[in-house]
Amino acid sequence: MPARISVARMTSEAETAFTVNGTTVRLGLDPRESLLDVLRERLGLTGAKKGCDHGQCGACTVHLDGRRVVSCLMPAVQANGRSVTTIEGVSGPGGELHPLQQAFVDHDALQCGYCTPGQVMSGLACIAEGHAGDDDEIREYMSGNLCRCGAYTGILAAVRAAATQWEG
Amino acid sequence: MHPFAYTAPATLADALRALSAAGPGTKVLAGGTTLYDLMKLDIETPSSVVDVHALRELTGIDTGGPGELSFGAGALMADVAEDPVLLSDYPALAESLAKAASQQLRNMATVGGNLLQRTRCAYFRGGPAFPCNKRRPGSGCGAIGGLDRGHALLGGSDACIATYPGDWAVALLAFDAVVDVAGPRGERTIALADLHLEPGVSPDREHTLEWDELIVRIRVPATPTGRGSTYHKIRDRESYAFALAAAAAAVALDDRGGVADCRIALGGVATRPWRCRAAERELIGGVLDEHSARRAGEAAFAGARPGTYNAFRVELGIRTVAEALRIAGERAVR
Ligand SMILES: Cc1cc2nc3c(=O)[nH]c(=O)nc-3n(C[C@H](O)[C@H](O)[C@H](O)COP(=O)(O)OP(=O)(O)OC[C@H]3O[C@@H](n4cnc5c(N)ncnc54)[C@H](O)[C@@H]3O)c2cc1C
Ligand code: SF4
Secondary structure: OOOOOOOOOOOOOEEEEEEEOOEEEEEEEOOOOEHHHHHHHHOOOOOOOOOOOOOOOOOOEEEEOOEEEEHHHOEHHHHOOOEEEOHHHOOOOOOOOOHHHHHHHHOOOOOOOOOHHHHHHHHHHHHHOOOOOOHHHHHHHOOOOOOOOOOHHHHHHHHHHHHHHHHO | OOOOEEEOOOOHHHHHHHHHHHOOOEEEEOOOOOHHHHHHOOOOOOOEEEEOOOOHHHOOEEOOOOOEEEEEOOOEHHHHHOOHHHHHHOHHHHHHHHOOOOHHHHOOOEHHHHHOOOOOOHHHHHOOOOOEOOOOOOOOEOOOOOOOOOOOOEOOOOOOOOOOOOOHHHHHHHOOOEEEEEEOOEEEEEEHHHOEOOOOOOOOOOEOOOOOOEEEEEEEEOOHHHHHEEEEEEOOOOOOOOOOEEEEEEEEEOOOOEEEEEEEEEEOOEOOOEEOHHHHHHHOOOEOOHHHHHHHHHHHOOOOOOOOOOOHHHHHHHHHHHHHHHHHHHHOOO
């Protein structure tokens, strides 16, 4: 393909409004920006992590209207009118850990911690979806979150413990 | 990423108008898990993008009718995967979605966009450093004679051997699905069997949709054979990976255990979703047992053309078909 000189046409900004952890934000967005980049670079919410940036590792997992998604593969303009929850929105008002976060601590479910925000967001959704019924189901429905330290057994134990606590 | 003009029309009619107005070089954006991914890699460089992800007209799922199942192109993979009718009466369709990607991706990706996902060939995704006839026609094929472990055994050409990576289209093909398409010239219906193309001499052409057409819905004729079905997918790891070999199999048995109906389609091993009529003929009218299931698998792979590193997937594929038939047979109604 011949080299394209793109000086004449600039991508225009799209007015986008959505809520993040309950607060409404309004931004003029370049449609190329990913939700992950907007959260991190524009809104200072650096909890969601950039791992692969191609939807393969799950480190950028957030909730969109209550459902888990990988924020790196979502153009931020698609969040217009919707509600986003990040790891920053999970702990209590005084910074108390959410029971699943506490379970991660109790069950040694992290080493370097880079994948942890994504694991927690995914784990919360896994339980809410009703996909934490037994160990095999948790493994299957947590498979979209890679942990290169290999803390999988701890992560499994944490999600199982939180799911049991939630039900009981 | 190349700059592009972005529009998010509010209705299907507006989306079709926006698509026509923007001209060739425009792309439809649904969940973005293929398109936006490839735009980040500068493999896809649309001049404009029409975002259809929020169109309510595209999201309906109707599995309650007697004659057919209907899935709006914009329905999410995660929602269709958990449809109760699919789970009980068409497990192959539900499994093909549940065993694809991750829950996060299935919450974003649509069942219409899924059909048109593009190959995971590393030379294709790798960009200008590698030759690739699909990405840049005439540049050659890095995979032929190269690292072809995941490449197609069936349907390849001298120009391209890229595997069609999707699972859902494979299960749909086994059930004779059709796709309703809307465009400026009106609506038309395409058999799913006629949607995807083998690479031939022009691997850059992957399907028979025009650039200004939209998939509106997918329809599947109802069949009791659906009960006796499975999507069996073999991967390098147990979950969250593309298929090394996969088979959608469905059987119906008569009251003496003979095979009254049989559908077999292959995933992860061919350049497009691959229906195996010869393998089906091998079984229909006979009995389903270990030996006939194996013979059907062999018939399915009779035309396989392995390259350098992918020959192990022929035997793997044969066994995948045989195992899929065993599971389907156990579920089949008599
Ligand atoms: C890490 C990862 C793992 C994956 N694993 C699997 C797997 O195991 N199995 C599997 O099957 N898939 C897998 N996928 C692929 C995924 O399922 C597809 O990317 C997804 O289904 C595409 O749907 P989408 O809505 O995101 O489409 P988009 O990316 O928005 O669009 C895909 C293509 O379809 C076109 N399109 C979309 N909607 C329409 C429409 N209504 N009419 C006409 N054209 C349209 C777009 O223009 C584009 O060309 C994986 C993806 C990733 C990133
Ligand atoms: S197999 Fe097809 S997609 Fe892969 S490098 Fe060859 S031409 Fe390109």
